[in-house]
Amino acid sequence: MVSENLSELHCNQRTLFGRGSLDKLVPLLASQQQPTLLFCGQSFLQGPAYARLKTSLNDHIIGYEIVRNEASPADIDGWVARWRGHVDRVVAIGGGSVLDAAKAFSAMIQHPLPTARYLEKVGDSAVQAVTLPLIAVPTTAGTGSEVTQNAVVTDQHDIQVKASLRHPVFVPRVAILDPDLLKGAPDNVLASCAIDAFTHLFEAYLSNKGNLFTRQLALTGLKQFVQAWPALNRKDAEGDDAREAMMMASWLGGVSLSSAGLGVIHGIAGELGAIKPFHHGEVCGRLLFPFLEQLAESQQPEQQKLMSELHQQLFSETAASPARHLKNWLQHQSISPFWQEGPSLTLTEVDWILARANSKNSWVNYSQEQMREMIVQAWPIN
Incomplete structure (x- = not known):
């Protein structure tokens, strides 16, 4: 079979x-x-x-x-x-x-x-x-x-x-x-690109199309990302190692998304990119944080299981909420607060995006209201 x-x-x-x-x-x-x-x-x-x-x-x-x-x-x-x-x-x-x-x-x-x-x-x-x-x-x-x-x-x-x-x-x-x-790139570029790689790996890891093969590929990339994320802009040997690890994480992100597909973050980001000239990596990173908040509240058993296993693989300390721990770690360790300030969206643009957005390969079929919440937490709305 x-x-x-x-x-x-x-x-x-x-x-x-x-x-x-x-x-x-x-x-x-x-x-x-x-x-x-x-x-x-x-x-x-x-x-x-x-x-x-x-x-x-x-x-x-x-x-x-x-x-x-x-x-x-x-x-x-x-x-x-x-x-x-x-x-x-x-x-x-x-x-x-x-x-x-x-x-x-x-x-x-x-x-x-x-x-x-x-x-x-x-x-x-x-x-x-x-x-x-x-x-x-x-x-x-x-x-x-x-x-x-x-x-x-x-x-x-x-x-x-x-x-x-x-x-x-x-x-x-x-x-x-x-x-x-990667040497010499501005901090905001390094961070916005890297969070795109993370989102590819993370959504592929969580994908309902995933299996042992695809999740191990994504997990390898996520481990490289965690090593690299805090030190991307350093000018010493640790910075060289970080940029090498992130280059590998990015390549594995491409392999992973091709093999297992992506989730609701890209289901929204792809439609937003059709009407706004925002940096795609920053878009994914901004959506990632409210998505992690929703993930923390999720009772979907497969999501809970995958997040628990991922936390054990990536971090040494225990956490009551793997999703919130990941969000806090990503923000605390980032070399650039790309999710702060920045551009805004209008209500008309939000409605246009939501009319076309989808959950892709997520375990949960996110409602328009859930997706709206992700967007309004990610950008000022005027």
Whole structure:
């Protein structure tokens, strides 16, 4: 008999991990000469890694596309129109938005229709198992996009949707995970990205689609996160170890969400991202804390069991409420109070989000009122 919770793992064909592993990029490109396009962020072009690699890297790159925000269908269609027939390989160096843009481009340049036709939620055409080979180099530790099979596309103006292009072949062929690329990032960026990784791991761990395999993957990542979270911005050996651990946690978060799915936090965050240009990691982190309060009150037996087991694995001390202990620990140990102050939402925007939000793979089917409570605790409402 086949289990309902049969897990399936898709990951990179090749993963290079460790401090200084970015230096393997140029030899990797040189080993097989192909017309190669680079997607990156402006911060990478202004940073020390690019200054060091620029001359040798440019020998293997035919052009650049700078990604300044989450890519829209129009952005992707424009890149495809510019480069179709000229590119055989893609390199992406940057945060999650850069990697998602490159993944979407790599796939759509092999497809005949406009991007929106293939998008989940709004499209009418299935993606095919074709994409250009992609080398993904994350410069943040959060999304895990370097190992997921989905490319997130966002349109906040015309069709107001945040959705994915998704297929197992969209997993980047190569991932280069160099923790030194996290050095020098602002504290709020480090924390907001890292809490995104945590939410991927945590929701996958709690998922009703999970099994022993997926929960052990998520648990490994959560242990790495706990080690890293308080020391991400340190400039000593402990900071180097923390950034290495968080890079691993982020990659495992991508693997975990692909294998077990996510929960209500992302069920809300994905819809909010369709209308507001908030940092996705911060959105997930803000929703996480009121979710943990609801989790503390939950009588759902599987949730209670999983939280008890998780607490035993992550913390040495006992706690009357594992969920509240986790919330307090996360806030107390954070290098940046990203959940304080910040932007607001209107009542109309809250209603729009709630009309589309869902509980995804949660053990509880959260009501609109429960989800509303999470939102109003996370942001000022005006």
